[in-house]
Amino acid sequence: MTATNNVIELKNVSQWYTRDNGQRTVVIEGLDLTIEDVPKKGQFICLLGPSGCGKSTVLRYVAGLQKPSEGQVLLYGKPRKPEDHVGMVFQQYSSFPWLTVLDNVTLALAIKGVPKNERKEKAMSYIQACELEEHADKYAQYPILSGGQLQRVAIARSLVSNPNLLLMDEPFGALDVNTRLKMQDMLLAIWERLWHINDATTVVFVTHDIPEAVYLGTDIYIMQSDPGRIAHHLVIDLPFDKTRQVKRDPRFVQYVYNIEDMMMNVPQKRGAESAKK
Ligand SMILES: Nc1ncnc2c1ncn2[C@@H]1O[C@H](COP(=O)(O)OP(=O)(O)OP(=O)(O)O)[C@@H](O)[C@H]1O
Ligand SMILES: [Mg+2]
Numbered sequence: 071m072t073a074t075n076n077v078i079e080l081k082n083v084s085q086w087y088t089r090d091n092g093q094r095t096v097v098i099e100g101l102d103l104t105i106e107d108v109p110k111k112g113q114f115i116c117l118l119g120p121s122g123c124g125k126s127t128v129l130r131y132v133a134g135l136q137k138p139s140e141g142q143v144l145l146y147g148k149p150r151k152p153e154d155h156v157g158m159v160f161q162q163y164s165s166f167p168w169l170t171v172l173d174n175v176t177l178a179l180a181i182k183g184v185p186k187n188e189r190k191e192k193a194m195s196y197i198q199a200c201e202l203e204e205h206a207d208k209y210a211q212y213p214i215l216s217g218g219q220l221q222r223v224a225i226a227r228s229l230v231s232n233p234n235l236l237l238m239d240e241p242f243g244a245l246d247v248n249t250r251l252k253m254q255d256m257l258l259a260i261w262e263r264l265w266h267i268n269d270a271t272t273v274v275f276v277t278h279d280i281p282e283a284v285y286l287g288t289d290i291y292i293m294q295s296d297p298g299r300i301a302h303h304l305v306i307d308l309p310f311d312k313t314r315q316v317k318r319d320p321r322f323v324q325y326v327y328n329i330e331d332m333m334m335n336v337p338q339k340r341g342a343e344s345a346k347k
Contacts, residue, residue: 076106076147077235077272079105079147080132080144081102082100082141083101083131083138083141084139085099085139098299099299101298102300103128105289107272109270111265112261112264112268112272112273113288113289114272114275115275115288115289116275116277116291117291118278118290119292120293123293124293125276126161128293129276132145132274133237134151134154145235155182156234157237158236158239159221159225159236161239161240161243163221163244165224168209168211169210170208171206171210171226174210174223175197175227177227178231182231199226200222200225200253200256201252202219202222218245222245224241225257232267234271236274238274238276239276240276242254254282254286258286275287285322289304289306290303291303292304294337301336301337302336304328
């Protein structure tokens with residue numbers, strides 16, 4: 071396999087922060103992660119791991135928002151370039167509060183160069199999919215919209231431009247249970263639609279919810295802390311056209327318990343101080 075067959079490659083990545091007193095806190099060390107391209111399909115990668123192990127940091131590398139202290143970040147076999155377009159949903163709400171919901175979603179299309187007359191209809195279809203049509207003309211700011219509604223604006227904005235690579239950092243963390251379950255199915259449906267448009271769309275999805283990861287993921291990576299790196303990789307072999315009924319399938323339940331055991335056994339401690347200066 072050549073390097074160009076990989077959507078994402080992190081090679082021997084380390085991250086440290088230096089304090090005022092010169093001491094280094096090592097957060098990630100020797101992290102390797104290779105996400106292969108699966109033509110005509112793409113992959114749905116779920117990333118699990120204890121708080122502080124570096125999940126958001128990994129997404130920031132791939133999004134081009136941060137460079138590792140050491141190591142390489144490759145996208146499609148090449149060093150990451152500023153113009154590489156990836157969709158990103160952040161752990162915190164990230165809509166533009168001075169724009170309406172509709173204008174937030176339309177802006178993503180304008181940036182992508184979609185002709186003006188096509189933008190509104192397309193934006194509205196994603197706003198509807200995220201069940202925000204009643205709020206399309208409201209400003210995307212708290213408390214005009216609730217936290218969960220704002221997160222759905224960010225999701226609609228990230229999906230509308232059909233990205234080949236979509237990074238989602240705990241996107242459903244602020245949603246109530248019903249909305250969360252509906253959004254899981256909506257995301258799977260949109261992912262399926264994106265393959266037809268893009269040939270393959272790869273999603274990297276961070277969550278703390280093990281059943282959510284097993285339901286959504288084609289692959290699950292479990293990270294450890296101290297130092298942050300990949301501890302386990304599981305390929306999820308479940309029927310492809312999933313409905314929520316699959317959660318009662320014994321294989322599903324087994325995955326959840328196995329992952330729970332793995333999570334309990336990965337190193338959890340916060341990054342240790344290193345003597346390096
Ligand atoms: N600028 C910084 N200075 C010092 N430490 C930092 C800085 N940015 C991140 N860190 C540390 O890096 C570690 C990894 O952070 P990250 O946000 O990637 O964790 P996470 O796995 O996403 O956690 P969570 O599940 O809580 O969101 C944390 O211990 C954090 O304190
Ligand atoms: Mg995080």
